[in-house]
Amino acid sequence: MSAINYNKATSITFNELKSIVGEEFISTDKEQLEKYGQDETEDFVFLADIVVKPQTVPQVAAVAKLCNDNKIPLTTRGAGTGLSGGALPVKGGVLLSMEKFNKIIQIDERNLQATVEPGVINYIFQEEVKKLGLFYPPDPASWGSCSLGGNIAHSSGGPKAVKYGTTRDYVLNLEVVLPNGEVIWTGANTLKYSTAYNLTHLMIGSEGTLGIVTKIVFKLIPLPKHDLLMLVPFRDAEDACKAVGQVFRAGITPSAMEFMERDAIDWSIKYAGEVNFEIKPEWQALLLIEVDGNNMDVLMQDCEVIGGIMTEHNSDEILFADSAEQKAALWKIRRKVGEAVKSNSVYKEEDTVVPRAELPVLLKGVKEIGKKYGFKSVCYGHAGDGNLHVNIIKGDLDDKIWDNDLPKGITEIFELCKRLGGTISGEHGIGLVQKHYLPIVFPKHQMELMKNIKRVFDPNEILNPGKIFE
Amino acid sequence: MSAINYNKATSITFNELKSIVGEEFISTDKEQLEKYGQDETEDFVFLADIVVKPQTVPQVAAVAKLCNDNKIPLTTRGAGTGLSGGALPVKGGVLLSMEKFNKIIQIDERNLQATVEPGVINYIFQEEVKKLGLFYPPDPASWGSCSLGGNIAHSSGGPKAVKYGTTRDYVLNLEVVLPNGEVIWTGANTLKYSTAYNLTHLMIGSEGTLGIVTKIVFKLIPLPKHDLLMLVPFRDAEDACKAVGQVFRAGITPSAMEFMERDAIDWSIKYAGEVNFEIKPEWQALLLIEVDGNNMDVLMQDCEVIGGIMTEHNSDEILFADSAEQKAALWKIRRKVGEAVKSNSVYKEEDTVVPRAELPVLLKGVKEIGKKYGFKSVCYGHAGDGNLHVNIIKGDLDDKIWDNDLPKGITEIFELCKRLGGTISGEHGIGLVQKHYLPIVFPKHQMELMKNIKRVFDPNEILNPGKIFE
Numbered sequence: 001m002s003a004i005n006y007n008k009a010t011s012i013t014f015n016e017l018k019s020i021v022g023e024e025f026i027s028t029d030k031e032q033l034e035k036y037g038q039d040e041t042e043d044f045v046f047l048a049d050i051v052v053k054p055q056t057v058p059q060v061a062a063v064a065k066l067c068n069d070n071k072i073p074l075t076t077r078g079a080g081t082g083l084s085g086g087a088l089p090v091k092g093g094v095l096l097s098m099e100k101f102n103k104i105i106q107i108d109e110r111n112l113q114a115t116v117e118p119g120v121i122n123y124i125f126q127e128e129v130k131k132l133g134l135f136y137p138p139d140p141a142s143w144g145s146c147s148l149g150g151n152i153a154h155s156s157g158g159p160k161a162v163k164y165g166t167t168r169d170y171v172l173n174l175e176v177v178l179p180n181g182e183v184i185w186t187g188a189n190t191l192k193y194s195t196a197y198n199l200t201h202l203m204i205g206s207e208g209t210l211g212i213v214t215k216i217v218f219k220l221i222p223l224p225k226h227d228l229l230m231l232v233p234f235r236d237a238e239d240a241c242k243a244v245g246q247v248f249r250a251g252i253t254p255s256a257m258e259f260m261e262r263d264a265i266d267w268s269i270k271y272a273g274e275v276n277f278e279i280k281p282e283w284q285a286l287l288l289i290e291v292d293g294n295n296m297d298v299l300m301q302d303c304e305v306i307g308g309i310m311t312e313h314n315s316d317e318i319l320f321a322d323s324a325e326q327k328a329a330l331w332k333i334r335r336k337v338g339e340a341v342k343s344n345s346v347y348k349e350e351d352t353v354v355p356r357a358e359l360p361v362l363l364k365g366v367k368e369i370g371k372k373y374g375f376k377s378v379c380y381g382h383a384g385d386g387n388l389h390v391n392i393i394k395g396d397l398d399d400k401i402w403d404n405d406l407p408k409g410i411t412e413i414f415e416l417c418k419r420l421g422g423t424i425s426g427e428h429g430i431g432l433v434q435k436h437y438l439p440i441v442f443p444k445h446q447m448e449l450m451k452n453i454k455r456v457f458d459p460n461e462i463l464n465p466g467k468i469f470e
Numbered sequence: 471m472s473a474i475n476y477n478k479a480t481s482i483t484f485n486e487l488k489s490i491v492g493e494e495f496i497s498t499d500k501e502q503l504e505k506y507g508q509d510e511t512e513d514f515v516f517l518a519d520i521v522v523k524p525q526t527v528p529q530v531a532a533v534a535k536l537c538n539d540n541k542i543p544l545t546t547r548g549a550g551t552g553l554s555g556g557a558l559p560v561k562g563g564v565l566l567s568m569e570k571f572n573k574i575i576q577i578d579e580r581n582l583q584a585t586v587e588p589g590v591i592n593y594i595f596q597e598e599v600k601k602l603g604l605f606y607p608p609d610p611a612s613w614g615s616c617s618l619g620g621n622i623a624h625s626s627g628g629p630k631a632v633k634y635g636t637t638r639d640y641v642l643n644l645e646v647v648l649p650n651g652e653v654i655w656t657g658a659n660t661l662k663y664s665t666a667y668n669l670t671h672l673m674i675g676s677e678g679t680l681g682i683v684t685k686i687v688f689k690l691i692p693l694p695k696h697d698l699l700m701l702v703p704f705r706d707a708e709d710a711c712k713a714v715g716q717v718f719r720a721g722i723t724p725s726a727m728e729f730m731e732r733d734a735i736d737w738s739i740k741y742a743g744e745v746n747f748e749i750k751p752e753w754q755a756l757l758l759i760e761v762d763g764n765n766m767d768v769l770m771q772d773c774e775v776i777g778g779i780m781t782e783h784n785s786d787e788i789l790f791a792d793s794a795e796q797k798a799a800l801w802k803i804r805r806k807v808g809e810a811v812k813s814n815s816v817y818k819e820e821d822t823v824v825p826r827a828e829l830p831v832l833l834k835g836v837k838e839i840g841k842k843y844g845f846k847s848v849c850y851g852h853a854g855d856g857n858l859h860v861n862i863i864k865g866d867l868d869d870k871i872w873d874n875d876l877p878k879g880i881t882e883i884f885e886l887c888k889r890l891g892g893t894i895s896g897e898h899g900i901g902l903v904q905k906h907y908l909p910i911v912f913p914k915h916q917m918e919l920m921k922n923i924k925r926v927f928d929p930n931e932i933l934n935p936g937k938i939f940e
């Protein structure tokens with residue numbers, strides 16, 4: 001944002017922080033700084049001066065106040081699984097890890113609500129509420145390791161978002177520490193809320209730049225009793241994209257509607273292990289479609305309708321998962337595709353999102369832009385939401401093209417998204433790596449408006465500096 | 471908020487406004503000022519200096535800029551059906567009616583989206599999308615006359631919110647005119663969004679204090695094919711409230727779960743006309759429960775489960791609506807109850823909301839507080855959301871008690887809401903009549919934070935002054 005002169009964390013800062021969080025929860029070891037200087041975004045490493053791991057809300061408040069009073073950058077970190085560099089301490093200073101905030105405080109079965117700390121891992125929370133017949137739907141691909149606080153930072157989605165919405169749709173209330181050490185609850189534990197400005201929604205997706213979330217009240221829903229999963233192969237990727245919209249138009253909302261290009265499938269299978277069915281050479285794309293609900297007959301009927309639509313769009317023979325194991329195997333291919341691509345080459349992942357029916361246009365455009373600039377892309381994502389993850393692969397591409405031409409290509413992709421009514425991030429956030437592209441979707445006066453909102457919460461701009469805005 | 475010295479709209483202002491909106495769309499007639507000086511909140515009348523009815527976005531921008539440059543209060547008005555005084559021009563100045571923004575610009579069947587102007591009436595929009603097999607669920611009691619822009623101002627709910635959410639859950643993107651005449655789109659036309667601060671959600675529920683909405687992009691969903699409606703009588707109102715929570719716990723989410731106290735039923739029937747079934751004298755409360763979906767067998771099964779739960783909670787015999795006419799008659803009783811109460815006595819309506827299972831505690835507390843301060847209340851509302859409309863009836867209560875003691879009683883009711891994890895407005899907003907009570911739910915530093923957000927958008931504080939904040 002503006003040219004703030006930040007201070008480094010000194011030895012005095014260190015001692016004060018140590019007295020706040022305790023000796024075993026503070027570190028300046030290089031190994032620790034390196035560990036907390038990375039996330040899942042490309043190959044970035046940024047070192048903070050100090051890592052702290054507070055265990056209580058008053059400790060978080062004291063750390064924030066200390067940094068605020070001394071203009072020391074303060075970057076909050078969940079589990080470090082982010083894909084936009086949101087947790088990287090790019091300006092040094094203090095790295096505040098929320099990993100000790102790992103308690104599920106209460107699952108309120110009477111009200112279908114849960115109060116949790118932000119360091120709880122998504123999958124652990126899902127499993128705990130499932131035991132009570134309850135459901136917390138948001139399920140990012142990284143659910144096994146990502147934290148609920150990180151999910152709040154980006155309003156993370158996942159396959160189930162197409163039917164159940166993203167993280168945002170399940171947050172009722174947040175306890176937040178502000179940079180000056182004040183603590184607020186953003187809203188109320190209610191399903192409806194019309195009580196002044198909605199600070200809960202403002203906080204969600206703000207990527208740690210407005211406050212530090214210390215407690216979350218989630219809404220839960222009843223767990224659906226059944227699900228069915230089908231894998232639909234296509235010879236033509238655009239046919240697959242076109243089929244997607246027709247399913248919703250037929251009045252069916254699947255609980256997952258995932259798209260994978262041929263390369264994504266091959267790489268994921270290579271990475272995650274064999275599958276017990278043939279991937280025919282002529283298949284260019286797959287849709288993974290799940291329906292869920294309480295009545296198996298209805299689900300079967302839905303699958304029949306979906307099957308008809310797929311056939312009309314030139315699908316090859318549909319595979320129904322006939323056991324829990326086969327379902328798990330199919331989901332594994334989808335969930336591991338990100339890691340697989342990452343392990344295969346240097347890459348850049350773009351989190352494009354457009355109105356659902358524009359997906360074929362976006363896919364075609366991405367390929368054309370790739371041809372123009374000489375880069376290859378592997379695409380997969382949440383087709384039902386119009387959310388396409390475009391992985392641009394370095395492979396043996398010349399460094400000069402990668403550094404100089406690629407940003408032009410990405411700019412063109414994002415401009416296409418904007419023209420189609422979409423935007424540059426559906427669920428990964430802006431963080432570090434997309435901030436240069438933000439002016440594509442917002443005019444200058446809107447950027448200024450957002451920066452001024454930031455300054456209301458964080459006048460010294462200590463919270464996660466160098467993110468979202470240039 | 472702060473002590474701003476506003477200017478009155480002068481004859482120079484009038485001429486400038488006239489040249490912006492055109493002669494037939496501006497008025498200073500007393501009759502017009504009175505008409506636009508009221509809404510559905512108690513018996514308030516506040517006169518603006520001038521009423522304008524712009525027809526285009528550039529006109530709205532020019533009106534805003536003129537008021538901003540001259541520090542003239544500017545109050546935006548939808549259809550004037552609000553219940554918290556949000557549309558009342560309490561500081562005079564210019565009243566901007568959005569009634570000419572009444573076009574449904576596009577219903578996009580491919581993407582299940584619609585772009586509309588904010589002056590479109592809720593019910594008209596519902597009917598238009600229904601013709602295409604699509605569904606826009608938010609349905610305030612006033613749906614026949616309220617505008618979609620007004621619904622955005624308060625994130626209005628309605629009976630269907632229990633299953634489908636409030637207005638907020640259907641807004642994808644907003645075109646907004648800022649006080650300085652700049653125009654922004656708050657987000658993108660996408661189902662997922664993680665692109666910097668969520669200005670769409672900040673705008674929703676901000677009651678015309680941050681900007682003027684000029685276009686709305688809504689998400690639509692497939693229209694459910696069937697619904698079933700049942701009326702469940704109880705001898706004990708608390709039993710009814712207790713039964714509500716159990717339905718959700720059984721894994722069923724009804725599409726409506728409405729509660730009415732005895733007096734509410736009697737008054738509504740008296741006001742709205744006869745019903746073709748007996749209201750037994752011993753009934754103290756009714757639940758109106760609707761389920762909807764695409765499969766009639768599933769709905770029948772759900773009704774059976776719900777019926778069982780009701781019986782366990784001491785309900786009397788359940789009435790199933792067996793025709794479209796009977797459904798309409800039952801809904802009419804519920805929809806007209808607000809008007810009926812209003813026609814019966816001077817009253818104050820509180821829009822309390824708590825976690826669903828706390829509803830029996832809230833209802834009991836309201837009655838106890840009423841006894842303590844000597845006032846009678848008639849309660850009804852959206853039990854499935856924990857949203858109870860408490861209508862405090864003046865009847866022949868002494869003016870002194872009404873003026874002096876009632877605010878104490880209301881304060882106690884709101885304090886109870888807060889203690890139960892709830893808040894002071896679920897769907898009506900804060901507006902004029904609840905702003906004195908806002909400090910019950912927010913500490914001073916949080917109020918200051920919200921006021922500062924207001925100043926980012928509206929530094930001269932011209933937009934709907936005197937609302938939300940003291």
